[in-house]
């Protein structure tokens with residue numbers, strides 16, 4: 001996922017404006033506090049000049065206590081204002097980070113499956129965590145100091161010109177090359193910064209995939225291969241980080257050398273001026289003190305520019321996700337599913353093509369009658385999963401329409417549609433939460449009784465009761481501590497708990513033994529007799545439990561009928577069934 005930075009990284013930072021607006025008072029207050037603190041620091045050399053050219057030069061200490069008090073007061077104010085800055089900014093910066101993160105997370109949920117198919121999860125993870133931390137640091141520190149330190153440099157130069165125009169001119173001339181060097185640095189560093197942040201995302205993807213797929217990797221002994229790939233990616237990232245360090249090192253060299261050169265020149269010219277009587281000792285010491293005070297604002301510029309660059313890249317990466325189009329949205333003129341509808345599911349001349357592929361479905365006409373269980377069979381890759389995804393609008397048809405009780409699913413508010421159409425997938429994903437919480441994902445308002453009924457329907461009640469804390473047992477990340485069959489039964493319970501009118505099961509029974517599978521199907525049919533079910537079947541045993549079977553071939557429904565009719569009349573169906581049979585025997 002590597003890409004060169006687009007021009008306008010600063011525009012990406014500017015777009016964060018609406019998030020900063022509610023806290024702008026505190027951000028400006030924090031900037032003002034640190035600027036005043038800097039001004040206090042810059043005023044101290046002016047008092048020092050008075051002390052040297054007054055009490056010290058004239059050996060008269062009468063005015064000394066007030067001048068010393070002024071230095072102490074300015075020092076105390078400088079410290080207090082610095083403290084105020086930190087107190088003012090810490091709340092707003094973390095609040096902006098939290099709001100950006102919450103909006104990103106909500107957007108990720110609204111984005112269609114097609115988006116998630118194309119994006120590596122590690123890239124999303126690094127944007128949601130690392131990039132947003134970079135943005136927070138910028139708001140709390142780098143952004144404010146970039147402005148304040150630039151102003152301090154201008155004010156400091158003004159003070160130097162006020163003290164002595166020659167001292168001011170020396171500092172100015174020594175600072176000008178820095179602007180050229182910083183511009184060159186800017187363009188080089190932004191390319192490297194983007195590369196390293198993308199490589200960081202790739203690294204996160206590898207870690208995440210390895211952890212999720214740890215069983216497969218162990219079973220196939222592929223751990224060392226992955227470790228090598230990880231080491232290679234880590235090496236690439238290290239290379240980019242080293243290149244970044246090299247660029248910064250050149251910048252730092254200039255940033256340190258030029259002001260030192262300036263101080264040396266000030267000492268030379270100043271000493272000659274004192275010898276000629278054109279400058280006082282107080283002015284020279286004050287000038288040098290101001291030049292030394294300006295070291296931090298000047299020194300920090302390199303680092304602050306690096307942070308700004310990194311933030312521009314982070315903001316760009318953030319907006320890339322936020323700008324991704326939400327293609328599956330609520331209809332403008334919603335229609336509701338009829339309250340007395342019984343779940344008549346129809347596919348009318350349905351066509352579908354993936355954005356980067358050819359047409360998978362080429363005119364599907366199919367009806368699943370209310371209360372009927374229809375098994376969908378077809379060769380691998382024939383489009384069964386794709387077809388099932390269209391019912392709950394996990395993807396939208398590219399032609400034709402899908403209707404539930406006569407209403408186009410695209411006209412139904414998404415929340416209502418997904419309440420009435422429940423889907424259980426082949427890959428039973430469970431979350432790090434209790435059994436009850438996992439089941440309740442299908443219907444957040446469900447009572448404990450509803451949870452138990454759903455578990456009973458899915459034939460999961462018995463094994464859940466045997467878990468150490470029953471319904472409250474937390475199941476590990478993705479439910480890894482449960483067997484495949486147990487996970488699928490929980491996923492099934494989650495699908496039925498909301499008592500949907502239409503149930504779409506994408507082969508959710510594949511990991512169950514034949515006996516348990518039959519029990520689950522039997523329970524499903526007896527308890528939810530009013531449900532219309534579309535079941536992707538990979539096993540003859542599942543097919544036999546359905547009322548009718550549809551054969552998907554070449555992007556069309558090649559045949560529909562009862563299992564026995566199709567067996568008797570359709571050669572392609574017989575062939576497919578014998579393949580399924582052979583596969584099932586090898587599995588047993």
Ligand SMILES: Nc1ncnc2c1ncn2[C@@H]1O[C@H](COP(=O)(O)OP(=O)(O)OP(=O)(O)O)[C@@H](O)[C@H]1O
Pocket residue numbers: 117354355356357360378379380381382383384385386387
């Ligand atoms: N996200 C995607 N982008 C592009 N093509 C895809 C995508 N997902 C699936 N396909 C392609 O669409 C076709 C149908 O895939 P689908 O998963 O619907 O088939 P299936 O019949 O469910 O297969 P199986 O029986 O193996 O589960 C396949 O050729 C597949 O490669």
